[in-house]
Amino acid sequence: MALIVQKYGGTSVADLERVRNVAQRVIETKNQGNDVVVVVSAMAGETDKLLTLAHEATSMPDERELDVLLATGEQASSALLAIVLQSMGSPVKSFLGHQIKIGTDSAYGKARITSVDADTIFSELREGRIVVVAGFQGEDEAGNITTLGRGGSDTTAVAIAAALKADLCEIYTDVDGVFTANPAICERAHKINRISYDEMLEMASLGAKVLQTRSVEFAKKFGVPIHVRSSFHAGKGTIVCEEESAMEEVVVSGVTYDVNQARIEIAQVPDRPGIAARFFDAISTANILVDMIIQTTSLEEGFANMAFTISKADFPQALAVAQSLAKELEAREVIAEDEVAKISMIGVGMRGHSGVASKMFGVLAKEGINIKMISTSEIKISCIIDAKYTELAVRALHNAFELDKRNG
Ligand code: ADP
Numbered sequence: 001m002a003l004i005v006q007k008y009g010g011t012s013v014a015d016l017e018r019v020r021n022v023a024q025r026v027i028e029t030k031n032q033g034n035d036v037v038v039v040v041s042a043m044a045g046e047t048d049k050l051l052t053l054a055h056e057a058t059s060m061p062d063e064r065e066l067d068v069l070l071a072t073g074e075q076a077s078s079a080l081l082a083i084v085l086q087s088m089g090s091p092v093k094s095f096l097g098h099q100i101k102i103g104t105d106s107a108y109g110k111a112r113i114t115s116v117d118a119d120t121i122f123s124e125l126r127e128g129r130i131v132v133v134a135g136f137q138g139e140d141e142a143g144n145i146t147t148l149g150r151g152g153s154d155t156t157a158v159a160i161a162a163a164l165k166a167d168l169c170e171i172y173t174d175v176d177g178v179f180t181a182n183p184a185i186c187e188r189a190h191k192i193n194r195i196s197y198d199e200m201l202e203m204a205s206l207g208a209k210v211l212q213t214r215s216v217e218f219a220k221k222f223g224v225p226i227h228v229r230s231s232f233h234a235g236k237g238t239i240v241c242e243e244e245s246a247m248e249e250v251v252v253s254g255v256t257y258d259v260n261q262a263r264i265e266i267a268q269v270p271d272r273p274g275i276a277a278r279f280f281d282a283i284s285t286a287n288i289l290v291d292m293i294i295q296t297t298s299l300e301e302g303f304a305n306m307a308f309t310i311s312k313a314d315f316p317q318a319l320a321v322a323q324s325l326a327k328e329l330e331a332r333e334v335i336a337e338d339e340v341a342k343i344s345m346i347g348v349g350m351r352g353h354s355g356v357a358s359k360m361f362g363v364l365a366k367e368g369i370n371i372k373m374i375s376t377s378e379i380k381i382s383c384i385i386d387a388k389y390t391e392l393a394v395r396a397l398h399n400a401f402e403l404d405k406r407n408g
C-alpha cells in the first residue's frame with residue numbers, strides 16, 4: 001500500500017465525460033490498496049475565460065480580487081470530481097486551498113507556497129476517504145486567497161506530496177510524458193523515460209510548460225519523485241528524479257522555446273563605471289525581472305552597448321525605463337523588439353562534452369536564422385532569435401542532434 005498524489009490538468013477534466021474518466025482512474029488506484037489525494041486544475045479554458053472577463057471589466061483589475069476570481073475555476077472542478085466520485089460509490093471530500101491551510105506569501109498571481117497542513121488530509125485518509133484538493137490556490141497570512149501562477153496546480157500537487165511524504169506524485173496531462181521537444185510543434189519529438197530534476201528544471205524554466213518550474217524546484221528540494229503521464233492512455237510516462245550516472249551519457253536531452261520574450265538594447269551609452277548599476281537598479285526598482293544581459297564596449301570610442309531580455313508582459317514598462325535613462329545618459333538610441341524567441345538546448349551530459357554550442361550555432365546558420373543573443377550555463381545553451389523562426393529552429397535542432405534517437 002502506498003500514498004499517491006495524483007494531479008489532473010485542465011484538458012483531463014475538460015468535460016463531464018473526462019471527469020468520469022478521471023474518477024475511474026482514481027478509484028482503480030484506491031482499489032489497489034493505496035491512499036489517494038487528487039489535485040485538480042480548472043476545466044480547460046476556464047482560467048483564461050475568467051482572466052478575459054476581468055480584463056474586459058477594467059484594464060487593470062485589482063490583484064486581490066483577480067485571485068479570488070481565478071480560484072473559482074479550481075473550486076468548481078474539485079467539487080465536480082468529488083460529486084462524480086460519490087455518484088460512483090466512493091467516499092470522498094473536496095477541499096479548497098485555505099481549508100487545508102496551503103499557506104503562501106502575499107504575491108497575488110504568483111504566490112509561493114510556504115506551508116501545507118498535512119493533518120486534515122491524513123485524518124480524512126484515515127477515515128478511508130479519497131481527498132480531492134483544488135489546485136493553484138492558497139491563502140496568505142492575512143487570510144486572503146492567493147493563486148500560484150499559471151500551471152500552479154502542478155506545484156500544489158508536489159507540495160502536498162512533499163508535506164505528506166507521499167510515495168509518488170503523478171502528474172496526469174494531455175501528452176504521454178516529457179518529450180525531447182514540445183510534441184505539439186515537433187512531430188519527431190521522443191518521449192523521455194527518465195530525466196533528472198536539474199534538466200527538468202531547465203526545460204520547464206526555458207519554456208516546456210508540461211510542468212510548472214516551481215513544482216520541479218519543490219520536488220528536487222524534498223526528493224519527491226514525479227511521474228508525468230497521460231490521462232488518456234495507460235502506459236508509463238516520464239519519471240523525474242535524482243540524477244543517475246547513465247543520464248550523463250546523453251549529451252542533449254531536449255530543445256525548448258519561449259516566445260514570451262522581448263529584447264531591449266541601449267546603443268552607445270557613455271562607457272564609465274556605474275552606468276550598468278544605475279540602469280539595472282532602475283529596472284529592478286520597477287520590479288522587472290531581467291533574463292539575459294549583454295554589454296559590449298568599444299574601447300576606442302568610449303561607448304558601450306547594453307542589451308537585455310525580459311518577459312513580454314514587462315516590455316512596455318521596461319521600455320519606458322530604458323527610454324528615460326537613455327535620454328538622461330545621452331545614449332544614441334533604444335532598439336526594442338518584442339517578436340523574439342529564446343531557443344534552448346538542455347542536457348546534463350553537456351558538462352563533459354564540448355562542441356554542442358558550435359553545432360547549435362551551425363544548425364541555425366544553415367537555416368539562415370540570425371542569433372541576436374547567446375547565453376550558456378553548465379547544462380544549457382540559449383539563443384535569442386526572431387520569433388517567426390521558432391518552429392523551424394526547434395525542428396532543425398531536433399533533427400541535427402538526432403533527439404528522436406535519444407536513449408532513456
Ligand atoms: P495540463 O493542463 O495538463 O497542466 P499543460 O498544457 O500545462 O497541461 O502542459 C502540457 C502541454 O505541455 C502539452 O500539451 C505540450 O504541448 C506542452 N509541452 C511543451 N513542451 C513539452 C515537452 N518538452 N514535453 C511534453 N509536453 C510539452
Ligand code: ASP
Nearest residue numbers: 041047136150151152153
Ligand atoms: N488553472 C490554472 C491555469 O490554467 C492552474 C493550472 O492549470 O495548473 O494556469
Ligand code: MG
Nearest residue numbers: 009151209210
Ligand atoms: Mg499545466
